[in-house]
Amino acid sequence: MNFAEQAHLAKDASRTLATLSRAAKDAALAAMADALVAATDTVLTANAADVAAARQAGTGDALVDRLTLTPARIVGMADGLRALADLPDPVGEVIRGWNNPNGVRVRQVRVPLGVIGIIYEARPNVTADAAGICLKAGNAALLRGSSSAMHSNLAVTAALQAGLAAAGLPREAVQLVAGGRAVTAEMMAARGLVDVLIPRGGAGLINAVVEGSTVPVIETGTGNCHLYVDAAADIDMALGIMLNAKVQRPSVCNALETMLVHADIAEAFLPKALAALAEAGVTVHGTPAVQSYSDEVVAAGPEEFEAEYLSLDLACDIVPDIDAALAHIRRYTTGHSETVVTDDRRAAEKFVAEVDAAAVLVNASSRFVDGGEFGFGAEIGISTQKLHARGPMGLPEMTSTKYIVDGAGQVRG
Amino acid sequence: MNFAEQAHLAKDASRTLATLSRAAKDAALAAMADALVAATDTVLTANAADVAAARQAGTGDALVDRLTLTPARIVGMADGLRALADLPDPVGEVIRGWNNPNGVRVRQVRVPLGVIGIIYEARPNVTADAAGICLKAGNAALLRGSSSAMHSNLAVTAALQAGLAAAGLPREAVQLVAGGRAVTAEMMAARGLVDVLIPRGGAGLINAVVEGSTVPVIETGTGNCHLYVDAAADIDMALGIMLNAKVQRPSVCNALETMLVHADIAEAFLPKALAALAEAGVTVHGTPAVQSYSDEVVAAGPEEFEAEYLSLDLACDIVPDIDAALAHIRRYTTGHSETVVTDDRRAAEKFVAEVDAAAVLVNASSRFVDGGEFGFGAEIGISTQKLHARGPMGLPEMTSTKYIVDGAGQVRG
Numbered sequence: 071m072n073f074a075e076q077a078h079l080a081k082d083a084s085r086t087l088a089t090l091s092r093a094a095k096d097a098a099l100a101a102m103a104d105a106l107v108a109a110t111d112t113v114l115t116a117n118a119a120d121v122a123a124a125r126q127a128g129t130g131d132a133l134v135d136r137l138t139l140t141p142a143r144i145v146g147m148a149d150g151l152r153a154l155a156d157l158p159d160p161v162g163e164v165i166r167g168w169n170n171p172n173g174v175r176v177r178q179v180r181v182p183l184g185v186i187g188i189i190y191e192a193r194p195n196v197t198a199d200a201a202g203i204c205l206k207a208g209n210a211a212l213l214r215g216s217s218s219a220m221h222s223n224l225a226v227t228a229a230l231q232a233g234l235a236a237a238g239l240p241r242e243a244v245q246l247v248a249g250g251r252a253v254t255a256e257m258m259a260a261r262g263l264v265d266v267l268i269p270r271g272g273a274g275l276i277n278a279v280v281e282g283s284t285v286p287v288i289e290t291g292t293g294n295c296h297l298y299v300d301a302a303a304d305i306d307m308a309l310g311i312m313l314n315a316k317v318q319r320p321s322v323c324n325a326l327e328t329m330l331v332h333a334d335i336a337e338a339f340l341p342k343a344l345a346a347l348a349e350a351g352v353t354v355h356g357t358p359a360v361q362s363y364s365d366e367v368v369a370a371g372p373e374e375f376e377a378e379y380l381s382l383d384l385a386c387d388i389v390p391d392i393d394a395a396l397a398h399i400r401r402y403t404t405g406h407s408e409t410v411v412t413d414d415r416r417a418a419e420k421f422v423a424e425v426d427a428a429a430v431l432v433n434a435s436s437r438f439v440d441g442g443e444f445g446f447g448a449e450i451g452i453s454t455q456k457l458h459a460r461g462p463m464g465l466p467e468m469t470s471t472k473y474i475v476d477g478a479g480q481v482r483g
Numbered sequence: 484m485n486f487a488e489q490a491h492l493a494k495d496a497s498r499t500l501a502t503l504s505r506a507a508k509d510a511a512l513a514a515m516a517d518a519l520v521a522a523t524d525t526v527l528t529a530n531a532a533d534v535a536a537a538r539q540a541g542t543g544d545a546l547v548d549r550l551t552l553t554p555a556r557i558v559g560m561a562d563g564l565r566a567l568a569d570l571p572d573p574v575g576e577v578i579r580g581w582n583n584p585n586g587v588r589v590r591q592v593r594v595p596l597g598v599i600g601i602i603y604e605a606r607p608n609v610t611a612d613a614a615g616i617c618l619k620a621g622n623a624a625l626l627r628g629s630s631s632a633m634h635s636n637l638a639v640t641a642a643l644q645a646g647l648a649a650a651g652l653p654r655e656a657v658q659l660v661a662g663g664r665a666v667t668a669e670m671m672a673a674r675g676l677v678d679v680l681i682p683r684g685g686a687g688l689i690n691a692v693v694e695g696s697t698v699p700v701i702e703t704g705t706g707n708c709h710l711y712v713d714a715a716a717d718i719d720m721a722l723g724i725m726l727n728a729k730v731q732r733p734s735v736c737n738a739l740e741t742m743l744v745h746a747d748i749a750e751a752f753l754p755k756a757l758a759a760l761a762e763a764g765v766t767v768h769g770t771p772a773v774q775s776y777s778d779e780v781v782a783a784g785p786e787e788f789e790a791e792y793l794s795l796d797l798a799c800d801i802v803p804d805i806d807a808a809l810a811h812i813r814r815y816t817t818g819h820s821e822t823v824v825t826d827d828r829r830a831a832e833k834f835v836a837e838v839d840a841a842a843v844l845v846n847a848s849s850r851f852v853d854g855g856e857f858g859f860g861a862e863i864g865i866s867t868q869k870l871h872a873r874g875p876m877g878l879p880e881m882t883s884t885k886y887i888v889d890g891a892g893q894v895r896g
Contacts (some may be wrong), residue, residue, distance in 0.1 A: 085837070088836075088837075089837065120737050145844065170856065170857075170858070174851055176578035176845050176857060178874075180838075183869050183870075184836065184839070184869065251870045261693070265869055280697065281697055282675070284694055286700075286868065286870045287699075288870070304892065307891075307892035311892065311894060313894075314895055315894075318894075339509060368603060378743075415881070418686060422790060423501075423502050424498070424501075426501075426597070426884065426885075427885065428886060428889075429888055430886070430887055430888070431888040431889075431890070431892055432887075432888070432889050433889070433890045433892055433893075434587050434888050434889065434891075434894075435890075435893065435894040436894035437896050438583070438587055438888055438890075438895060439886065443583065443895070444583075444589060444886075445581065454700065456596050456679070456699075457870060458871040460883050460884050460885065460886075461885075461886045462589075462886075470869035470873055471873050471874070472839075472841065472842070472843060472868070472873065473841060473843070473852065473873075474835055474840040474842075474843055474844075475842055475843070475844040475847050475852065476844075476845050476846070476847065477845065477849055477851075478720075478846055479717065479720035479843070479845075479847070480846075480847050480851070481723050481724060481726075481728075481731075481847075481848040481850070482727055482731055482848050482850035482856070
């Protein structure tokens with residue numbers, strides 16, 4: 071089947087999904103979870119082929135780990151689907167409504183987006199996650215996974231489709247998009263058939279989709295996250311937040327990448343900070359001013375301040391005042407999550423008002439910027455754009471709205 | 484000044500606008516209104532040059548009328564700016580907020596989008612409207628008007644900038660983008676400098692922007708609006724809604740363009756409808772089934788059903804049932820406003836559930852789908868896309884959001 075055929079089937083399926091009751095969707099999610107667990111052996115066999123090919127291609131251990139499925143990970147994927155069933159249905163929510171003076175009643179109601187295309191990299195568990203979130207919000211999913219996970223993704227999708235069929239829903243509600251690079255281009259040009267594209271992966275993938283797509287895109291993920299340690303920071307608090315944001319899980323988009331320290335607190339804070347970072351195995355990339363505090367600090371220029379390391383590396387500079395910190399952030403931010411540590415009310419308010427990002431944090435770790443931590447129960451990614459959704463995206467962000475206008479024959483005068 | 488310079492100045496200005504109080508913005512709107520009225524003579528002189536050039540180029544009367552300014556129209560533009568001052572400020576609104584179990588407080592707050600680019604056709608009053616709406620929502624505006632209104636737009640913009648300066652705000656908050664076609668291309672490629680592009684005009688303009696832009700776009704306007712007269716329609720009500728939606732103002736996007744009549748009511752309804760339409764000067768383009776009711780009905784094929792006439796023309800067909808009506812609408816809809824007239828509860832619910840459009844109307848004229856009629860107080864256009872905003876766009880649709888996360892040193896476990 072070619073992509074256009076798949077997309078038309080998805081569009082047809084989306085019409086069925088749009089009018090399903092919550093109960094029908096939740097039953098389908100449970101059936102998909104059951105089918106996935108039932109297919110454990112098939113999925114593991116397929117996954118083993120992907121893993122063997124990756125090893126043969128010399129793929130690094132970290133990536134192979136992300137690619138590898140285990141019985142426990144499959145149970146985790148199934149649990150994720152079941153957890154979605156427990157979340158409220160965003161579709162049908164009346165966001166606002168009013169009666170016009172002439173008696174015409176207007177309601178703005180959440181409706182599904184329609185067909186959502188997801189373009190993502192190595193991890194096969196995204197296949198089940200994304201399919202489940204799209205389905206719960208009443209959308210058909212076209213999943214364009216990485217070729218390195220193709221066997222795994224095919225097996226997972228087959229299981230999910232068996233679950234859909236068992237629940238009496240169209241299999242085409244969840245489809246894997248296979249084929250070469252040309253298919254990605256077709257997907258990006260499928261305006262009118264695909265309602266939105268969500269790229270999930272590295273900056274290269276995201277930029278390619280943003281630049282090349284005529285389908286509307288929701289940009290996710292790149293996080294060059296800053297921590298500004300203000301002159302009025304509580305030093306212990308700043309140390310705790312710095313370590314947590316940098317070290318607790320360095321490979322994720324809300325991890326800390328750059329620290330800016332106010333000159334007035336540098337002497338009290340930096341020696342402790344550099345020692346703690348060294349102990350945690352973090353390589354600090356600093357300007358000469360930072361290097362003057364420790365021989366272990368390696369040199370940093372614009373490239374280091376632009377980097378989203380996603381590793382135990384941290385860029386660092388000393389700034390003369392909050393305005394310099396804000397100017398630095400303005401230059402290098404990817405608009406994800408930016409943090410200030412301060413006990414100064416005015417500094418906090420200035421930082422919050424002037425930083426232009428999806429999330430601005432005061433005296434808290436940027437690791438909290440996450441759909442799970444926000445209590446959304448499910449997350450398709452973290453939007454770093456300003457249109458439609460900004461920050462962690464849960465089920466409501468996977469919907470659009472429709473105005474329903476109800477009258478008794480009124481016409482406009 | 485070239486476009487890149489203008490865009491950078493707009494970005495700088497947008498940072499000032501983002502943190503203004505409502506009082507400061509309202510004072511600026513009043514000053515802009517005063518400056519515009521004070522500049523009446525200059526604006527009329529400039530406009531006369533545009534009108535003379537248009538007449539010389541053989542422009543039709545309707546377009547010349549849209550282009551023409553009068554003292555009363557300038558007062559109208561100024562009143563529009565003053566009316567914006569009376570509307571609540573969308574910026575700063577807390578949309579939702581909660582405390583996490585660990586005491587971290589999260590708020591989602593409305594913030595300006597930043598720099599909004601508007602690409603629009605002939606009418607110079609849009610210059611003041613769009614500038615005012617952008618300003619009230621804290622955004623800088625880059626206005627790309629039609630070359631045929633260039634003198635008028637320059638004069639209006641100069642007046643608005645004088646008002647901004649009088650109110651102590653940066654003139655660059657409102658800028659007219661001049662130059663040839665290449666400048667439009669630059670604007671569409673200015674990702675990172677321009678936060679959103681809103682094309683306002685015909686389908687050709689809108690498609691060109693949608694296809695060519697890497698800046699996120701909000702699609703507005705094209706309205707191939709349908710009226711489905713169900714078997715259970717009240718005939719007088721259907722006649723009233725049909726006439727109002729088609730005739731009251733045929734040149735606008737929420738006007739009726741296609742009518743579908745259930746076969747069971749055709750004999751009772753169509754002779755009256757065709758007579759009323761003929762009396763109102765409407766040319767009906769119908770299928771042979773419709774033509775059998777009147778010699779005055781001209782032939783209609785797929786092209787007629789695709790057309791957004793914006794004139795006293797109406798495409799018409801007879802359908803065997805509601806499913807055929809829904810299939811027709813699915814094929815031809817532009818996703819603007821679709822209407823059913825029926826007294827049958829099930830038919831109404833089916834129509835509302837299955838039609839995929841910004842607005843779905845039951846027993847009311849599609850002319851109500853309008854920011855003014857919805858009570859928004861201001862409207863930048865009617866979005867026909869599903870992301871970000873759908874339907875009439877008021878001030879809140881000209882904003883994004885930001886999560887503010889407040890802690891006392893919390894870190895993630």
